Amino acid sequence: MTMTSVSLKDYHPFPPLQEQYPVEFMEKRKVIKLHTRKDGSIIIGLGIPDDELLKEELQDFHHSQCEFVKIDNDELAAYLSKELSRQNEHExxxxxxxxxxxxxxxxxxxxxxxxxxxxxxxxxxxxxxxxxxxxxxxxxxxxxxxxxxxxxxxxxxxxxxxxxxxxxxxxxxxxxxxxxxxxxxxxxxxxxxxxxxxxxxxxxxxxxxxxxxxxxxEKDTLTSLDQLGFSKKDLSTLKELYSLNNGLILFTGPTGSGKTTSLNAIIRKLDAVSSKIITIEDPVENRIPGVSQIQTNEEIGLSFHSLLRRVLRQDPNIIMIGEIRDSETAQLAVRAALTGHLVLSSLHTNDAVSTINRLRNMGTEPYLLGAVLKGAVAQRLVRKLCPECKKIRYPSPGEKKLFKEHGIESGKIYEASGCSVCGNKGYKGRTAVYEIMTVDLKLEKMIADNAQADIISDHLKKTGRINIISSGLRKVVDGETSLAELERVL
Ligand SMILES: [Zn+2]
Structure with a gap:
């Protein structure tokens, strides 16, 4: 069937811009919407009259009768170049x-x-x-x-x-x-x-x-570790960890707990000139200067572990793996940490101690794990009280007891209100509550000896090092967040 040939001039003016196809589409597929009839049917000009795929796509798109006519390609190109030069100022x-x-x-x-x-x-x-x-x-x-x-x-x-x-x-x-x-x-x-x-x-x-x-x-408010809410003392603990030449450091927490933000903040702190840093991410969120960032793509076989295998041949010093999800990745990560690389990653666990069990369950040998694990940080993000409208209140006897159990003196605390600054939410911005588990010789031996999780927990509690709830309660006493918010998150 031959198609009627028309001139674009016969159809001026064309349907309004917001009803027209996008210019890039028109240029690439040599097509233009010429006219919409009162009955809803559409006259469409085609530069390539036998592009059956395009006709099908357009039929599908419009859900109404489409009539195709042949147009002159040069005429369309001339119209589009005029249209494009008008749009060019949009770069x-x-x-x-x-x-x-x-x-x-x-x-x-x-x-x-x-x-x-x-x-x-x-x-x-x-x-x-x-x-x-x-x-x-x-x-x-x-x-x-x-x-x-x-x-x-x-x-x-x-x-x-x-x-x-x-x-x-x-x-x-x-x-x-x-x-x-x-x-x-x-x-x-x-x-x-x-x-x-x-x-x-x-x-x-x-x-x-x-x-x-x-x-x-790029100007995300939560990009540096101190902006994330780590205290001065804990920032230096973290620094000791990420300054190591080798070993495994993990961030844990549920989705949306800011693990990736912390990992990225650490990568930004590392010296990308004197060490080769490679990240494997799903997806690459923020580009970091000097760092080779690789995006996973399961569809074409680029999973965390298949990429990690290749990355190890790239002579890296530091490797960041977005998340350890399977035993293959876990074992490769441990092996990389054993062979002189600093490996940073995240795990989906509730607290720092659970990373040990999770990695054991993923088939990591206890003695290897003891040798490579240097630290684990568990974190959550809580909303910060709006400084403009937060209200003072005094803790109930029950709440006072809770603070006391965590060794914290509670005077006045604050709760959310609402004002125009915070959009009536009572909160503005977020901060991390966290616990940092560093692995000393004693703990290393316990991990290598396959000690039970509760024995490890007891040991950590005795040395008073970790407790995500205390970290949160401290932020409540400091007026940074509210008890209600802490309860919501923990
Ligand atoms: Zn407010």
Whole structure:
């Protein structure tokens, strides 16, 4: 069947910009939306009339009658170059698989571009770690995760969701026509002097899509160890640990406890000039100058352990493994630590002592573990009380007793209130509560002798070294957080 040939001139003006396909898509696939008829059917111009795949994709995308006509490629190119030069001031570049977009310069573009940019800007402004956008047939819901808690931002009219979703897919170089399969991507933005990296996950849900953007803000407030809330004394303990030439150091805690942030903060402190530092991460969150950062990719066989095997041939001094999840990784990590490398990693356990049992259960020989394990830090993130509105109160007799049990004198403590500074939440920012287990000769021997966990716990308690609850209670007495928040997290 031959296709009618038309001239673009016959269809001026084209549908408004927010209804048009994205310029990059039009250029790559040689396609333009020419006209939408009153009955909803669409006339689409094709530069490559026999691109059956494209026709299928468009049919699928529009859910309405599509009529395809042939257009002249040169005519389309001329129109697009005019359109692109207009958009050029936006500096929309594509580098590798990430788009570097000058967000602030995009401010005067189509309403959707504005809307999406504003969502990003507002997220950065409120220090959000994630943006959740869920679109269904009825509404588009936008929420931010701030200090670990999801909060509602706005409900947008349903008609806008496809455009918002497409806009985000374009920014992440994803297939905008795909709405039935999950997609993952990344966006890099430069915004008012801040480099912002976002990891994107899009999953189809009934009636729409769920889009989650994880923000990796270079200016993240929680990037250094002291900002994370470690005391001076504990900072020097940590320094002794990460200054070792070899051994294994672990950070533990549930998801969202800030393990990765701590690991990254330590890597930043290390001398990347005189030592070769390699990290294996899932995903690479923040890029660190001088450090070779490798992203895992299970789909193509790049798991933690397969990468670790290769990394060992790269003559590294320090290796950071995002997380030890299986026995293969555990054993490789121990072997690496035994053969003169400093290995930093994280484990999913509740406290520092449990790292010993977990690694034993993953098949690590006790005598090897005793030889390599130098320290374990268990941590949680608690929200900090807003300094503007926190309220004084006095602990109840029961609470006083709790403080006393942990050897802490409690006078007045504080609780959350709410004001305009903290968005009526009563909390602003987060700090770590933690325990640091350092392995001395006695403990090393206990681990090597396969001592029971409770015997090890008793030993540690006797030497008074570790207790995550005491660390939290101390922060309550110091007015940094509240008992209620501590209870929520621990
Ligand atoms: Zn406040």
């Amino acid at each position: 929309y570049n594509t580098k590798d698989s990430t788009s570097v977009i000058q967000l602030d310069k995009l401010a005067n573009d189509a309403p959707i571009v504005n809307l999406v940019n504003n969502l990003f800007i507002e997220a950065i402004r409120s220090n959000a770690s994630d943006i959740h956008i869920e679109g269904s047939s009825d509404t588009t819901t936008v929420r931010y995760r701030i200090d670990g808690m999801l909060s509602y931002v706005s409900k947008l009219p349903s008609g806008q969701f496809p455009a918002i979703s497409s806009r985000i897919k374009i920014m992440a170089n994803l297939n905008i026509m795909e709405r039935r399969l999950p997609q993952d991507g990344r966006i890099s933005l430069h915004l008012g002097g801040i480099d912002l990296d976002m990891r994107i996950s899009i999953v189809p849900i009934a009636g729409g899509e769920s889009i989650v953007l994880r923000l990796f803000n």
